[in-house]
Amino acid sequence: MSKIIGYTTGVFDLFHIGHLNILKKAKEHCDYLVVGVTIDELVEYKNVKAVIPYDERKGIVESIKYVDQVVPQTNMDKMEAWKELRFNRMFVGSDWKGTDKWDRYEKEFAKVGVEIIYFPYTKGTSSTRLREVLQKITR
Template sequence: MQRNTSVEKGKVGFTCSAFDLLHAGHVSMLRDAKDQCDYLICGLQVDPSGRKGKNQPIQTVVERYTQLKAVGYVDEIIPYGTEEDLEDILNMYNIDIRILGEEYRDQDFTGKDICRKRDIDLYFNKRDHRFSSSDLRIRVCSNES
């Protein structure tokens, strides 16, 4: 499979998340992702709650898109609704490297076979911080009373 040779974009990276309640952990992950490429595309998952263990987003997709667009490490955002949409993105875009969380290293994940078939490199970023959306939800709720 031919790699992206666009002079304008250079090495294209792709990462994805719901980016709900954008926090310091997201920014750290995006900085690490951008360090792996010249042009970073973020897949914005509209509603991950259909997947086991995932919460429905608190913020609307417009709120999350607007916040993500303001992060300087992000060059392009592609909202997607289903795992099939994610596979379509991996098949349609000239992606050189896919960035995922370390927790996916020894697991199956959507598009793993596509990455192999299209010769898309994989990079697993480490979570070397204590920030999470789940923790932020708990902190916000406990401070409401």
């Protein structure tokens, strides 16, 4: 039986329990977990600047015991990542399920045998929420 390679991506800014949950759950569904950490220049897709620089975010994710390999996420094209990494499963938060973008990804990836697994979004915890709290404290 061949090894199941899993893949997930994220900014992983202001690392919190939601980040840890997705990495732990992902590792439970694969033998080898590759994590794409979004480079600083690409973080702007969320209309914010990362609080923690890429190299430090990468170092944090590399230190998590569930993670086997960290790669830079240099663009949002998941199919391009698949062409390079050849993963069998991709993990993403359930907040993306049913969106036009991820419905298209499901069809594209089904053609190459990649299963997309959605994990429940950790309610009440997000880097956006942490950033808002920090801004209130520092004002």
